[in-house]
Amino acid sequence: MADWKIKRQILQAASFLLVLTGLLTAYIIYLSTWEADSLANNPLNMRGAAARADIRRGAILDAKGRVLAQNRADGSRSYPMGESMAAVTGYNGEKIGSAGVEGHANRELLGLSDDLSHLGPASQLFQSEQGNDVKLTIESDAQQAAFDGLDGRKGAVVVLDAETGAVLAMVSSPSYDPNDIEANWQALSKQADGALLNRAVQGMYPPGSTIKPMIADAALAESVTNEQEVFDCSGTLDVGAGETIRESHGEVHGKVNLRKALTESCNVTFGTLGMRLGDEKLKKSFERFGFDKGLGGEILMEGSHLPAFGKLGSGDLAQTGIGQSTLLVTPMHMALMAAAFANGGVIMKPYLVQQVITPGGTVIQDTRPTKWLTATTPTMAAKIDSFMEDVVTKGTGRAAQVSGVRVTGKTGTAENAAGEDHAWFIGSAELRNRRIVFAIIVENGGSGGTQAAPIARKVILSLQN
């Protein structure tokens, strides 16, 4: 007969074991709940990456449904348009990370739905093994035309739909071929301002004369001049402190009103207006057009570098009026400025992703155009727009003319420290069913009218049909 003492001792030992097990249980609960997220997201944890590698990445399509990026049977990624589309598609590689739409729309392309991971096994019901397709606003023809137009020269082209903000083309040159970027990564990543820099949204350039439509808008809105006033251009403008502003090529425009001054890109007139506007009003107008803002999301645009308003001398004010000084802007921003005049003073927020489409063909996300800024009034926009039409019909931008299409524009030939002037052309075109705006820069290309405006013509022709 086993005595009660043994049984009591067994119960004590058993309780001790159960307490140990209870402690372990509590610890496991702690691991699986409190600690779970930090463990799951630990950079050394390859499970997330492995789960994503199991998913067949969706395709990137252009506005007409043509393939811009898709997976081959072996899992590698192919980019049919190669380097001409690289600024849009970006790249995606295990070792090099991702950029462009590949990076921004990564979750959509993988079909990862938000916050389903906490549903556990049920999340697998929503997780397909084929990611979603992402349909962009890009028109491949315009993109190709712009890329061909740059013809290997350094520069950038941005084409937008003025009424929606849809990005129709975004080109940066020099470019890279995303098909074999991993093999060339070493060389590419070493270049400071090389192919990996998306000049369309990250490149900072002095706008030169392309800023003049905005200065004209500011001068009229702030009543520092009117349409009737006649400026006398003698070829040079004394801006004080012994500095002068000259016309390019030593031209003399004589007596010009504001419309004529813009058409002929008269530096004397706009230098004068810059000085008349002064710090405060210039700053206000740059802010109205959003030059102090960047963009996030799918279009990572840098904010502009504005002159130090409040401390500017009259020389700097005059230089700002003709787009020089320390003012630096991105091509995307100049396209947005052009959009304000083409779209009744309203700038729509630019976007690239039009739709996200499931493998089954259901559209799960459809981007609606949204307003970004009201830059100016519809009347003022229409007025400046008509000034800009003159630039193309009888001014410096005649190379952008397309028969049967109303084209507006403004040329720019921006002096810069890097050497030869940058050639700019910004403007808009009224096509059958939409109003497009564009900004083109050819780095160190020389004259905007002869180097950049013909590219606009090519882009317009590619979109005409």
Add this chain to the structure above:
Amino acid sequence: MKNWGLMAAPLGIVLFGMSVLYLKMNPGGSKLTAEVLQGPLNYVPWLAAVILLALFIQAVIIKRREDTFLFPIVLTLCSVGIVEIARLKPALLVRQLQWLCVAMIVMILVLRFWGRIRRMLGYPYLLGVACIFLLGLPLLFGTEIGGSKNWLVLGPISIQPSEFGKILIVFFLAAYLSDHRRVLTLPAHRIFLLQLPPLRFIAPLICIWGMAVLMFVVEKDLGSALLFFGMAVLMTYMATGSKSYVFLALAFIGVAAAASYAAFGHVRVRFDIWLNPWQDPNGMAYQVVQSLFAFGTGGIWGTGFGYGHPGFIPEVHTDFIFAAIAEEMGLIATMMLMTCYVLFFWRGIKTALSCRKEKEVLLAAGCCSLMLLQAFIIIAGVTKFLPLTGITLPFISYGGSSMVSSFVLLGLLISLSKEQEHG
């Protein structure tokens, strides 16, 4: 005969496990293809054999009026184990089913010949010598597999003597302690605050402790060492109720641990990994760190069976199977398994409390404690609760020796549970 309904349980559980498996075999990105499993014809006969044996055993248990809960609990654990092995190492599925058959047959033998087996309790010293002999075998003829030199390779099969040694040690402790219970509690010597009997009585205990340390240092088998040592301490307390032994044992292990930390590199490595696995997460601590990631990734609900990546953990189908379960089935499943072990333990303790003979009380308590302690040590190891040790998760991990010895323990417990009914 309302208990006959319980017979459906083992069948249902195994069938459920296999149906989950079948779901996974359907197309849809699964890595578990028919080719890997070499077709259902290969494993279905073995599965059928397992189910038939399970039904037979449960029928025997019911007929003999023994504890009807222990076996279904174990089958639950086995089903989870089989399903996990089919998921993790499909090539080993048939092997595991075969081992399960062997284990169940051995268990039937234990149930059948219980009358003779219980007589072994009368020969404690023979048991002790046999145990030392068994554990000593690998020291002489051992082969090192997976970092531990505790394997005997006999032709096509390798066995782990320590898996069977643990049964003998429970027998030995039960027999020896109940024989010498009264002597051991005699306060013959007083050393500081400890009350100790003459040395010759505690010599066998010290012998076991020393063996455990030896196993660790020479065979690098920390898991078994901890298990043997823990069992010795637990059962000594159960039999004597003397805290002096516990203190003595803790002091002993403390000194031994400090000495081996200072003297042996592999001990130091294990301990340092436990203290700070993030120092070398891709090197020495890789296994533990990956195991922790598995727990974190699984979270509460798991990633879903077949949707995790337990393959990152080396040896995931044996020692780390618990981490794989945590990753794919989440906290829910790990809690269920813990509950199964605790329920098993509790039924075992209940059995022990209802036994009449002192030796059998200790044997039953020892058997079920051994199971829980083994599960505790390995689960604590994979979760970094304790330093990592290499032992199997009873009834779940892949491994023949472990499966057979666990079923022997189960057979012993069930046989002991008979007594309560017949008095």
